[in-house]
Amino acid sequence: MASAGHRDTAEAARPLRPQALVPLVMIVAAESVVVFAGALWMLSGLFTGHAASAVTTLMLTVLLTVGGLWVARTSMALWAGRRWPRAAALTFQLFAVIIAVAILLPLSRWLALLVAAAALVAGGSLFRQDVVDWTTQDVAPDRR
Numbered sequence: 001m002a003s004a005g006h007r008d009t010a011e012a013a014r015p016l017r018p019q020a021l022v023p024l025v026m027i028v029a030a031e032s033v034v035v036f037a038g039a040l041w042m043l044s045g046l047f048t049g050h051a052a053s054a055v056t057t058l059m060l061t062v063l064l065t066v067g068g069l070w071v072a073r074t075s076m077a078l079w080a081g082r083r084w085p086r087a088a089a090l091t092f093q094l095f096a097v098i099i100a101v102a103i104l105l106p107l108s109r110w111l112a113l114l115v116a117a118a119a120l121v122a123g124g125s126l127f128r129q130d131v132v133d134w135t136t137q138d139v140a141p142d143r144r
Helices: 002-013 021-048 054-080 085-107 109-125 129-135
Strands: none
Touching (some): 021 054, 021 085, 021 109, 085 109, 085 129
């Protein structure tokens, strides 16, 4: 019983999860799914004969898989209120804008606009005060 009471006071001290965090985490999680899909697409080229080099294809597949794991872990840590994923999420949003402009814009303006808009929404959400407060709960207010 004593531990249950201690848990209730610990949960009461923790602030509520901000609403702006929901679209941010959803966008970052969706980006991880897209990176994993890119890894599968890259790997499929090995079996369909579209790959110029098997070693290069395997290397890019591993790189995309590790990147997808990184982005997935970032979304989970943002949801949990950790401090470190804000920098990782911002870095990935910058990558998303670069990919949208450099690669997707010549192929499809609407797809490039969608990716860039999602990256800007997620990147902007990272700087909202309620999200900053949620991800810096373990830091003194004068050090935020």
